[in-house]
Amino acid sequence: MSTTRALSLPVIDFSQLNSGPQSRQAVLEKLGKSAREVGFFYLTGHGISAELLTQVQQVSRQFFALSAADKLSVQMANSPHFRGYNRAGLEITRSQPDYREQFDIGAEREAVTQEDAPVWLRMQGPNQWPAALPALQTVITRWQQQMTAVALELLRAFAEALSLPRHAFDNLYGEYPNEHVKLIRYPGRTSDESRQGVGAHKDSGFLTLLLQDQQGGLQVELTPDNWVDAVPLDGAFVVNIGELLELATNGYLRATVHRVVSPQADRERLSVAFFLGAQLSGVVPVYQLAPHLARLATGPTSDPLNPLLREVGWNYLKGRLRSHPDVANRFYAEYLNNEKRP
């Protein structure tokens, strides 16, 4: 694979994990180091076929090319489970609108109907699928299954890289991992001003695996005055650590801030994000790291205005309510204005 621009992030070939003990050790060391020092890397050799990568990008483009009426027939504002379509400018990051349209898909489950169930269980439920594009459900469901498998393998490799038992995190994602797919289209900007595709943020789950197209725009904050471009690398995922892993390792692993700058006029960027989260009923413990690692764990660095909650359901709900005020006002009004948690 060749690229004309130097890459600013490490590249990890996941197929080397199962190519003998020496290369396994080398991959684990590189994983641990990349996650600790950068919080971002490219993943190649992940085993997902080039055909499926192409299909998922094609069907995503077909979805965004549907009429506004077809897209709005599955708008998120109708879903207490935060599933469905959002027009550009509706989602808010750091108090500013994001110029991206997006379609959110979660684990396909029944809505919870018990009156006394915790409110965060309302996020569980069915997806909305557009009648005008039946292939979307077929392709994305296959994608979700395969991405969950890759992400769980990666999470187990992280446990090993931290000298924890390989299945250390299994209880936390449990039988019902939070498998969230987001299809995203960033329209070109209309003037020369720079525009927020998505504002600077950390991801909230364990791991994010992102499939980007040829249009760059994703930027990673190595230090506050050194942002680097995650230049597109054909066939690779851009992987980053989420706040859950930072919290679970007491800050040993790094959830790095990133953002997307809108493409220039007449261009667009398509990305397909997969977020692996913990099960909603989980509570994040701090795992006991070996002393030589624990020494380097200086605590998670969350935003004091937006502290992390160890209870997964509440933490996740807090983020969703903040990002999607329309859904929040319609379905969760009593949880706004600090009347009730979160």
Ligand SMILES: O=C(O)CCC(=O)C(=O)O
């Ligand atoms: O679209 C991208 O390149 C990144 C998206 C992202 O960071 C997010 O949705 O959390």
Ligand SMILES: [Fe+2]
């Ligand atoms: Fe992100």
